[in-house]
Amino acid sequence: MGNGVLRFAPLLLLPLLGSCGKGDWQLSEARKNVVMIEVTAQTWDYRLPWNPGTVSSARGAGFVIDQKRIITNAHVVSGARYLTVQREADPRKYPAKVKFVAHDCDLAMVEVEDPDFYKGTTDLKIGGIPDLESVVSVYGFPIGGDRLSVTRGVVSRIDYNSYTHSGRESHLAIQIDAAINPGNSGGPVMQNDKVVGVAFQGFRGDVAQNVGYMIPTPVIRRFLKDVEDEKYDHYVDIAIRWMALENPAMRKYYHRPNDGLGVVVTDIFSEGSSDGVLEKGDVLLSIDGHPIESDGSVRLDGQPVQLEEIVERKFAGDTVELEVWRNQSAEKKSITLRPAEMFSMYEVLYEEAPRYVLYGGLVFQPMTANLMAGLLGSADLRLRQTYTLFGQDQLYRETPEPVILTSVLPDRSNVYLVGLAGQIVKEINGKRIRTLADVVPALELGGEKTVIHFEGDQRPAVLKKKEVDQVMPRIMAQYGISETKRTELGDRRLAKGSFKKEGESR
Secondary structure, eight states: OOOOOEEOOOBOOOOOOSOOTHHHHHHHHHHHHEEEEEEEEEEOOSSSTTSOOEEEEEEEEEEEEGGGEEEEOHHHHTTEEEEEEEETTOOOOEEEEEEEEETTTTEEEEEOOOGGGGTTOOOOOBOOOOOTTOEEEEEEOOTTOSSOEEEEEEEEEEEEEEOTTTSSOEEEEEEEOOOBOTTOTTOEEEETTEEEEEEEEEEOSSSOOSOEEEEEHHHHHHHHHHGGGSSOOOOOBOOEEEEEOOOHHHHHHTTOOSSSBOEEEEEEOTTSTTTTTOOTTOEEEEETTEEOBTTSEEEETTEEEETHHHHHTOOTTOEEEEEEEETTEEEEEEEEOBOOGGGGGGSOOSSSOOOEEEETTEEEEEOOHHHHHHTTTTSOHHHHHHHHHHHHTTGGGTOSSOEEEEEEOOOTTTGGGGGGTTEEEEEETTEEOOSGGGHHHHHTOSSSEEEEEETTOOOOEEEEHHHHHHHHHHHHHHHTOOOSEEOOOOTTSOOTTSSSOTTOOO
16 A cells, blocks of 8 residues: 655656647647656665666656756756757757756756757746646656657645655645656646646655646746856755644733734754744744744745745845744844755765775765665664654754764674674764764774774774774775775765865854
């Protein structure tokens, strides 16, 4: 039986019969501008971090907008080593490259350098948010054929929903009644001659059938605005938790009239946008002048959306103005927004190579969503609990990046340590391990022995340094490992002791 969770998958497109009028125009424009994207990708192996991973092939769709830009889904081009783009009217496959990728909102931009590819194309225009119960048309290249295909669906819900590609993000999403099948992600969803969304994921399970989701135009426009400076930045976050204030008894406790407005701040995440500005127990009454209903919704573009949608449309360094009820009086507060880097551990990584340190057959890796997915079922309770509570209980304040002894590569010099795999490293040679960057300097400390302690006071691992130096070449040869470590940080990963990028001041 299905469990009703979202799984990203492309939208199944079936032939549309009997279209006429504007439908004819849309189909004509789609034939010019909707493209098939074929990708050869490679996925890193986080259980064997020195292994580049398996190579696979996949297919998706995209569409041409102004300035000869091609929009598609991030999950179509993730890990791409080689990709080609093809139009229905042109049998040639043109080499292409990924110019920008936004894993947090599952969008990407692809470009083709050969000017011949764009001959005969026009620009699909970006429209607005379609109304509930209105009909939209979805275009692309589903499996089962190489010709352009189209189907119609009805807009059934406009809501704040999980974007499964990143594993941690939720944004505005539009639900339509269409079946789901691999092979068509990235195709445009059109209404009244304009693009109103990008098909990107479906609902798997027995709970719901014939349900698909598209990325709406506010998310698309934000992506296009973000890359104007030739780089993509992550979404910002208000970095709080809040509770609805619908219960009359709760409203009385917070001395609020029964006016249907306000939500209660229950947590402020340290190092986040609201840290030092908001307090637990504050009642948020409005955000950027939009009254906040007691269920946490605001009216935006005529639609009720969660209050976070106001923040969703902003960028790092922008401000948000709040009206706050504190100590039985209203106050004005201003928050400068920034990304919530403390939650980056929960984000699935795609292009970034796994980081690790190998020492005497012991493999040390930082805790990541990719690694925890690989350890699913075998991770012990303490490890799973640390991962779950890392953001919720703000464990990142003491340990910004927990380090795990993920495996012990068996060798006659270390077989007695195999049972320690899966433990969180607490300290090495007396040095507290807060990030992977601490591991190599700590291993260089001490005298003749290296002593590794783990969280929960498990028995320590003890190795003789001289013996480690002798066995490392043998272990690396036995397991096909070319380098003892890869510790460099990606663009948005944790710097030592902080959530800043490398090179930035605190």
